[in-house]
Amino acid sequence: MAAGMADTAAVDSSISSNHQFDSTLRNFAVEVLPIVPDCPIGEHSRIQVIEGVEVSREATITFPVAILEQCVQACRVSTYADSSRLPLLCRSAHFNRQTRQCSVYSDAINPNGYLEYKPNQNVIYIEKICIPDTVLPMSCDDVFRRIPQHILLGHASEVISVASENECVLECIKAKTMRSVACHSVLHYPDFASLNCILNVHTRHTKNQYFTPELAYKVDYVELGSCVTGSALGR
Missing domain, CATH: 3.50.4.10 (Hepatocyte Growth Factor)
Structure with a gap:
C-alpha cells in the first residue's frame, strides 16, 4: 500500500514537473520570438x-x-x-x-x-x-520591380543625393508633390556617396530602346507601379 502511494506521488510529481517545464518552454518561446x-x-x-x-x-x-x-x-x-x-x-x-x-x-x-x-x-x-503612410496610402499595394545592373540611358529628370536605395525610392514617390516631377523609376548607385539617385519620368516600357545593361558601376533600376505613382501623397 505504501509502495502504491509512493508510486502515485512520484507520478503526480512527474506530471507537475512536466507541466512546469511546458509552461517555462512556452514562456521562453514568447520571450525569444516576440511579435x-x-x-x-x-x-x-x-x-x-x-x-x-x-x-x-x-x-x-x-x-x-x-x-x-x-x-x-x-x-x-x-x-x-x-x-x-x-x-x-x-x-x-x-x-x-x-x-x-x-x-x-x-x-x-x-x-x-x-x-x-x-x-x-x-x-x-x-x-x-x-x-x-504619409507618403503612400495603405490602399496602394503595387509591387516594386527592381532590375540590378540596368539603366535607362540619357533620361534623367533629376539627380539627387540619398543615404540609401529605399530613400531614393521614397524621393521618387514624393517627387510629384515635392519636385513637380512625375517620377516612375529610379537608378540608384550605392557605391557613390553623393548624386547617387536618378529620378526618371520614363520607364523601361516607355523608353525600351534606352534600357540597357550597365557593367561599369554597381546600380539598381527600380520601377514604381501605376498605383504608386497615382496614389502618392508626397508629404
Whole structure:
C-alpha cells in the first residue's frame, strides 16, 4: 500500500514537473520570438521583386508552396504556407519556380542588406521595404520591380543625393508633390556617396530602346507601379 502511494506521488510529481517545464518552454518561446512589426510605427511594408536572382547563402528555412503568391504572403506575415508562425521575421525570400520551394531570410540582399546574390533564371526574389503612410496610402499595394545592373540611358529628370536605395525610392514617390516631377523609376548607385539617385519620368516600357545593361558601376533600376505613382501623397 505504501509502495502504491509512493508510486502515485512520484507520478503526480512527474506530471507537475512536466507541466512546469511546458509552461517555462512556452514562456521562453514568447520571450525569444516576440511579435514585432515589420516596419516602424506609421509605416507599412510593400513588396519589391527581382526576377532571375537568388540569395547566395543557403536558407535555414525552406518549405513547399504551390504558387509564388503563397511565398510572398508567407514573407509578408512571417508564417509558413499553413499559417503557422516562422521562427524569424522574414525580410526577404525567394521562390523557385522549378522546385516550388520558398526560402525565407531575416536579411535582404545588398545594398538594402548584407546578403549576396547570384543569377538563377528559375528564381524570383522577394524583399519587403518600408514606406511611410504619409507618403503612400495603405490602399496602394503595387509591387516594386527592381532590375540590378540596368539603366535607362540619357533620361534623367533629376539627380539627387540619398543615404540609401529605399530613400531614393521614397524621393521618387514624393517627387510629384515635392519636385513637380512625375517620377516612375529610379537608378540608384550605392557605391557613390553623393548624386547617387536618378529620378526618371520614363520607364523601361516607355523608353525600351534606352534600357540597357550597365557593367561599369554597381546600380539598381527600380520601377514604381501605376498605383504608386497615382496614389502618392508626397508629404
